[in-house]
Amino acid sequence: MCKKLLGLTHPTVSLNFDLTDKGRVLSVMIDDRFPSEDITVGEDGKWRLNFVFNQAGDRTILIAIDDQSLEIKFKVVPVAQQNNLASTNPGAKAITLSGSVGVGGVNKANDLKAVKARLQELGYTWVGDPNTPTRDRGLEEAIRLFQSIITGSSTIKGDGRVDIDEMTHQWLQAANAPKWVLMPKSDPDNGFINGELAQTEDKHDFGTHWLADVIQAITQDYQNTYRDTHPNAAHFAINDVSLPHGGDTPDHHGHETGLMCDVFLPKKDGKFGGIFWTSPEYDQDAARAILKSIRKQKLVRAIFFNDSELIGEKLCTFASGHDHHIHFEINPPVRS
Ligand SMILES: [Zn+2]
Ligand SMILES: [Zn+2]
Missing domain, CATH: 2.60.40 (Immunoglobulin-like)
Structure with missing residues (x-):
């Protein structure tokens, strides 16, 4: 069956x-x-x-x-x-520190190992071997990325140090600490295409599991509210998220912290991308449905897209460079 x-x-x-x-x-x-x-x-x-x-x-x-x-x-x-x-959250983990870890920190061996182990388990695999108390650049970069994520920054910020009981330490222990993951794979039967994973020359496939969960929820909502009744409408098709280790990307402003995602524009023929909102092939009804599904997600804080009619409907806001794709970004959830 x-x-x-x-x-x-x-x-x-x-x-x-x-x-x-x-x-x-x-x-x-x-x-x-x-x-x-x-x-x-x-x-x-x-x-x-x-x-x-x-x-x-x-x-x-x-x-x-x-x-x-x-x-x-x-x-x-x-x-x-x-x-x-049944969320995809990693679950809480107590990390007892006797001193600070990272850039300019006390960096005691057991503290280093504990922070590396947690980051490694969350998917920041470039921290190095959690069984050795070494502190290399990978660890500092991972702490900075983690700090940028938990503050909702679109670019890399943070001092690279975990201080006892302060925000970075608390988030590392949180049940919903941000994992660093590959974005969801295409699921065309359920209306989702990850165009990025298909582009082997482009590596913006990574982001937070918070964003991955939001992408899944948007997919589900767009399928239920629109594609089920318009089976020939374009898929919800995403493009760039972030580089494998996050950080500066030459392609866009922002997109460094796995909280941002670009979406291809739907076309009337059921395909997507390669057009502007002013193009005759542009499927505005599908775009409207996608925007509504994005807006329903409570973590979404901004949607940039320049279709003036949809801006008039308060579904998105204008930002230069957003005539040929939709960009959305999320806030961190409340720490749990
Ligand atoms: Zn983009
Ligand atoms: Zn973007």
């Missing part, structure tokens, strides 16, 4: 049986309506059934093997709702 996923979860149910059960056959019934027979328990005692739920709500699975059966009740929730619950 493989139906189109309408923004709903498709959990994988997996139960372990004794190894002696291998090769035995079980049957599964979902909601008294969808039977699956002949599921064989594998070598490792595991079995698997893929099933896509097309509606949210309370559901029941009945698993039967010979004369035994087991009923499991669970809830199917929409992906958008699930994203808020």
Whole structure:
């Protein structure tokens, strides 16, 4: 059974049986309506059934093997709702420091290791080996990038030092500390194209997981509110975010801290990019829907795009250089 996923979860149910059960056959019934027979328990005692739920709500699975059966009740929730619950946040981590770390810091060995380990785990992999207490340029650059992110700066700022109990130290320990990640991959069936990942000569693929989550939420909203009813409309297609290690990029002003994203303009033929908002191929209705989906995200603080009609609708603001793409940027969330 493989139906189109309408923004709903498709959990994988997996139960372990004794190894002696291998090769035995079980049957599964979902909601008294969808039977699956002949599921064989594998070598490792595991079995698997893929099933896509097309509606949210309370559901029941009945698993039967010979004369035994087991009923499991669970809830199917929409992906958008699930994203808020099961976020991609890294989780809190206590980092006890006996002195400051970084540029001009005390830099005790164990403190250095603890800060490097946390940054490494968050995706700032260029800090170097967290098991050695060395302090090289990579660590200082990573601390500066981290500081720029948590203050919402679009360019690299910060003193490169973690001071005890001050903002950088607190954010490093936060449950929603910013991870440095590759931006989401294209998912054309759900209306999303990452044009940047397809351009091998261009490396602006990285950013914060905060931005990655916002991009996923925009994709979902644009799909649900517009593309489901306009299946031939262009995808939500993103271009530049930030360089692999953040920092100065010759291509744009800003875009250094993984909080900013450029979006290609939708075209009436369902393709995107390579046009201006004044071009006859420009699909203003799709652009309006994309802007509305961007604006719904509470972290979004600014959208630059020069379509005067859409500016008149208060969906975006004018900024020079934004006649052929939409630029949006986010604020850091509240620390948790
Ligand atoms: Zn750009
Ligand atoms: Zn931009």
